[in-house]
Amino acid sequence: MSSADSQTLPCSRSLADIRAEQSDQLDRLRSRLSDVNMRDLVPLLVARHVLRSHEMGAVYSKVPFGRI
Template sequence: MTFRMSAESQTLPCSRSLADIRAEQSDHLDRLRSRLSDVNMKDLVPLLVARQVLRSHEMGAVYSKVR
């Protein structure tokens, strides 16, 4: 079975090159760095601890169901 595509039809997107992906990741990291430079780390600690506690509790619930 073959598929023919006319000139007017939309072409399928190609996978991006590794260089393009790395450039996009670098751009995202630069934006993240600029946002985090204004954040006080002492403000983040309670949030991160709470997130870890929730994950631990959720995983504990999952493990208790498995047993």
């Protein structure tokens, strides 16, 4: 028996295990979001979008035309 035979490869998780974990994570997220007021969340999301747009605009302004 060679040394390669004695080494075991880690098993990948089953699809059922992955789905169960995702379900648990979604349940936790759902419970957190049930306490959030959408009126409080929207300005934050808009601010993130504006910040990303501004950052990308700055990136594109530094790249010579036709180089993207």
